[in-house]
Amino acid sequence: MKFAPASVLVTGGAGFIGSNFIHSFIAANPGCQVTNLDCLTYAGNLKNLTAIENNPDYSFVKGDITDAPLVAQILADRRIDAVVHFAAESHVDRSITGPEIFVRTNVLGTQVLLEESRKHWQSGAVEGFRFLQISTDEVYGSLGDTGFFTEETPLAANSPYSASKAGADLLVRAYHETFGLPTLNTRCSNNYGPYHFPEKLIPLLIHNIINNKALPVYGDGLNVRDWLHVRDHATAIEVVLKTAVPGSVYNIGGNNEWKNIDIVNLVCDLLDSRLGRESGENRRLISFVKDRPGHDRRYAIDASRLKNDLGWEPAYTFEQGIAETIDWYLDNQEWVAEVTSGAYREYYQKQYGGGAR
Ligand code: NAD
Numbered sequence: 001m002k003f004a005p006a007s008v009l010v011t012g013g014a015g016f017i018g019s020n021f022i023h024s025f026i027a028a029n030p031g032c033q034v035t036n037l038d039c040l041t042y043a044g045n046l047k048n049l050t051a052i053e054n055n056p057d058y059s060f061v062k063g064d065i066t067d068a069p070l071v072a073q074i075l076a077d078r079r080i081d082a083v084v085h086f087a088a089e090s091h092v093d094r095s096i097t098g099p100e101i102f103v104r105t106n107v108l109g110t111q112v113l114l115e116e117s118r119k120h121w122q123s124g125a126v127e128g129f130r131f132l133q134i135s136t137d138e139v140y141g142s143l144g145d146t147g148f149f150t151e152e153t154p155l156a157a158n159s160p161y162s163a164s165k166a167g168a169d170l171l172v173r174a175y176h177e178t179f180g181l182p183t184l185n186t187r188c189s190n191n192y193g194p195y196h197f198p199e200k201l202i203p204l205l206i207h208n209i210i211n212n213k214a215l216p217v218y219g220d221g222l223n224v225r226d227w228l229h230v231r232d233h234a235t236a237i238e239v240v241l242k243t244a245v246p247g248s249v250y251n252i253g254g255n256n257e258w259k260n261i262d263i264v265n266l267v268c269d270l271l272d273s274r275l276g277r278e279s280g281e282n283r284r285l286i287s288f289v290k291d292r293p294g295h296d297r298r299y300a301i302d303a304s305r306l307k308n309d310l311g312w313e314p315a316y317t318f319e320q321g322i323a324e325t326i327d328w329y330l331d332n333q334e335w336v337a338e339v340t341s342g343a344y345r346e347y348y349q350k351q352y353g354g355g356a357r
């Protein structure tokens with residue numbers, strides 16, 4: 001039977017994937033309460049949620065997932081029956097220059113959420129309960145030229161970011177094995193789409209091309225990533241939350257591998273025509289730079305378990321998704337300008353007057 005949550009706690013809902021998930025979930029589940037707990041780091045942007053900020057099904061709490069009393073209070077007061085846990089430090093490059101916050105948020109934060117969820121679930125305050133950990137294919141490490149990550153691939157994280165996510169995934173497993181907490185764990189490949197912070201490859205390329213800035217390509221540009229539209233990720237999460245058996249792990253991906261340099265060339269060419277530039281003009285901005293230390297060579301996801309068990313498949317073709325994404329950035333230059341100038345950080349104060357709602 002399908003699990004039908006009535007009150008969902010989304011952590012990190014002001015970030016890229018969390019905000020896309022909230023839009024998609026609220027549209028598909030009228031009447032289900034969604035509480036967004038986010039402490040608004042540099043990556044948290046409430047402007048991502050302006051379209052639903054007055055929706056009666058939605059509310060925002062500014063707070064940190066490591067704050068156990070706050071988490072306990074939200075779980076109890078709002079009779080939360082599902083936690084969808086996105087909140088994290090998510091950028092590999094930042095984890096190389098400053099790993100501590102990755103351990104604090106991604107490992108300790110997940111443990112706090114699990115522990116408070118365990119107490120809440122064991123108190124019998126709600127009938128059904130699910131804890132869904134949103135994770136990444138990066139926990140599996142790096143592939144050679146062939147093969148795919150399956151859910152049985154051993155964890156072999158290579159960056160401080162992926163190690164912190166792997167640590168969190170193991171805690172999720174431990175809370176299921178030790179306490180029986182009904183947990184779920186998804187591991188997705190690289191996402192792209194609206195509201196993507198322009199430190200990550202695709203939005204960085206779009207932003208720099210528009211502004212005629214250099215396009216930094218790490219190493220030889222032959223590293224491979226497997227790209228999925230963020231809205232497809234959102235629908236997969238909803239399917240797993242509602243239909244997967246507690247304790248299970250699902251890979252999420254769209255079978256869409258690209259070498260970085262091919263993505264860079266594609267985005268350059270699509271923007272040549274949109275910006276009225278000569279064919280090939282944007283490629284002149286490409287600049288090969290020093291490689292990322294420990295740069296994983298290739299990711300490729302086998303998502304057949306998700307397809308076979310739960311019937312999920314992506315709706316976007318890459319051709320459609322990347323074209324729409326480029327158009328979204330061109331149509332939302334104000335959003336980009338506010339992110340790059342830092343103005344987006346003042347929005348919370350103006351909108352919420354300094355207090356949590
Ligand atoms: P993001 O960096 O865009 O957003 C993270 C959000 O978490 C922000 O809103 C931030 O303010 C919030 N946050 C950070 N620390 C917090 C804390 N201590 N308490 C409360 N909120 C906090 O990240 P994203 O790209 O949207 O990724 C979301 C999740 O999905 C992460 O767990 C990431 O590991 C996972 N993931 C991302 C990708 C991808 O391609 N971006 C792919 C697979 C999995």
Ligand code: DAU
Pocket residue numbers: 090091092093135136137138188189190191199200201202204216217218223224225260292299
């Ligand atoms: O695979 C899922 C992961 O995808 C998520 O878990 C992470 O949160 C998310 O950030 C993403 O990690 P990557 O490191 O793959 O994404 P990023 O956009 O940083 O880089 C994509 C590829 O492009 C990677 O091989 C590094 C390269 N790159 C990146 C940047 C920012 C460049 O060549 N130049 C750049 O300027």
